Amino acid sequence: MDSTSKLSTATIALHWIVALGMISLIASGIYMHETEAFSIYPLHKSFGVLITLFVLWRIYLRIKNGWPTPVRQYKPLEIRLSKIVHWLLIIGTILMPVSGMMMSGLGGHGIPFFGLELLARNPSPENPKEVIAYSESLAFAGKVMHGLGGNILIAAITLHLLGALKHHFIDKDATLLRMLGKSK
Numbered sequence: 001m002d003s004t005s006k007l008s009t010a011t012i013a014l015h016w017i018v019a020l021g022m023i024s025l026i027a028s029g030i031y032m033h034e035t036e037a038f039s040i041y042p043l044h045k046s047f048g049v050l051i052t053l054f055v056l057w058r059i060y061l062r063i064k065n066g067w068p069t070p071v072r073q074y075k076p077l078e079i080r081l082s083k084i085v086h087w088l089l090i091i092g093t094i095l096m097p098v099s100g101m102m103m104s105g106l107g108g109h110g111i112p113f114f115g116l117e118l119l120a121r122n123p124s125p126e127n128p129k130e131v132i133a134y135s136e137s138l139a140f141a142g143k144v145m146h147g148l149g150g151n152i153l154i155a156a157i158t159l160h161l162l163g164a165l166k167h168h169f170i171d172k173d174a175t176l177l178r179m180l181g182k183s184k
C-alpha cells in the first residue's frame with residue numbers, strides 16, 4: 001500500500017512503465033505523422049494496445065486505493081494544480097489508445113498486435129491498396145481526438161515534469177525521490 005513516506009512497488013513500476021510508454025508513443029506518433037514513416041505504424045499501434053493493459057491496471061489501483069497522499073502539506077493552489085494535471089494525465093493515457101484504435105480500426109486500416117490481427121484491414125474490392133472505413137464519422141472523431149489529445153498530453157506532461165523538478169530542486173522535498181522508490 002502507498003503511504004506518505006513510501007509508495008508501493010506497483011504504483012512506482014506502473015507510473016514509470018506508463019510514463020515512458022506514453023512519451024515514446026507521443027514521439028513516434030509525431031514522427032510518423034510528420035514523415036509518413038509507414039514501416040513503424042504497426043509497432044506504434046502494437047505498443048499502444050500493450051500499454052493500454054498497464055493503463056487499465058493503473059486506473060483500477062487508483063479507483064481501489066485512491067491517489068497517493070502528498071509527502072508534505074502543499075499550498076492549496078499547488079494541490080489544485082497537481083490534481084488537475086494528474087486527472088489530465090490519467091484521462092490522456094486512456095483517451096490516446098481508445099482514439100488511436102477508433103481511427104485505425106474503424107478507419108478500416110486494421111489493428112495489429114505484434115504480428116497478430118486484433119482487427120483486420122478492410123481492403124477495397126476495386127483497389128486492395130485502399131481501405132474502406134467501417135465508420136467514417138467515428139474514425140474521423142478518433143483522428144481528431146488523437147491529434148488534439150496528443151497536444152493536451154504534451155502540455156500536461158510538461159507541467160507535470162516542471163512540478164516534479166520544482167519539488168526536488170526548489171522545495172527540496174521527497175516527492176520525486178518517493179516516486180523513484182527512494183527516501184530523503
Ligand code: HEM
Nearest residue numbers: 022025026029030033045048049096097100101104147150
Ligand atoms: C497509447 C498511447 C498512444 C499515444 C500516446 C499515441 C500518440 C500519438 C501521437 C502524438 C500521434 C501524432 C498525431 C498527430 O500529430 O496528428 C500519433 C499518431 C498515430 N497513432 Fe497513436 N498513440 C497511441 C496509441 C495508438 C494506438 C493504440 C493506435 C492504433 C491502434 C494508434 C495509431 C496511430 C496512427 C495510425 C497515427 C498516425 C496518424 C497520422 O499519420 O496522421 N496510436 N499517435
Ligand code: HEM
Nearest residue numbers: 011015019022023070086089090093157161164175176179
Ligand atoms: C517526464 C517524467 C516524469 C516525472 C519526473 C514524473 C514524476 C512524478 C512524481 C514525482 C509523481 C508523484 C507526485 C506526488 O507525489 O504528488 C508523479 C505522479 C504521477 N504521474 Fe508522473 N512523472 C513523469 C511522467 C509522467 C507521465 C508521462 C505520466 C502520464 C502520461 C505521468 C502520470 C502521473 C500520474 C497520473 C501521477 C499521480 C500519481 C499516480 O497515479 O501514481 N507521469 N509523477
